[in-house]
Amino acid sequence: MYGNTEAIAKAIVAALGADARAMRAPDATPSALEGVDLLVVGAPTHGGRPMPSVQAFIDRLTDLKGLRVAFFDTRSEGKFARMFGEAATRGAESLKAKGAVPVGTAEGFFVKGKKGPLKEGELERAAAWARAVAEKAK
Secondary structure: OOOHHHHHHHHHHHHHOOOOOOOOHHHOOHHHHOOOOEEEEEEEEEOOEEOHHHHHHHHHOOOOOOOEEEEEEEEOOOHHHHHHOOHHHHHHHHHHHOOOEEOOOOEEEEEOOOOOOEOOOHHHHHHHHHHHHHHHHO
16 A cells, blocks of 8 residues: 555565565465465555455465465554554464464564654564574475
């Protein structure tokens, strides 16, 4: 919606290396996962849940048995955001329920206000998180 999650995704892809690629949830199909060793899913947090297009992508997935996954979200640090929860934990649980194996912890990256921009240092933190996830996935 505002480009914050996309910016984090690009930092993650860059940190994961030449074989990594990013796709928008509406364009991602289950067949796009063929041959994937690690699936990293990201979503803005809306009402404590992943954005509807990301949840629809997860719903389209069937058997993820054994696929290593990690989930991140973008979120604000406001009081209401803490009350409703975050997308990363719920998204990771949805993938796990389909047989995926979570790698590392679901992570949140912070935006200023509702629309952003990202808080200073979040792109670097995302790259470091991605490298740690990749190392754990080996």
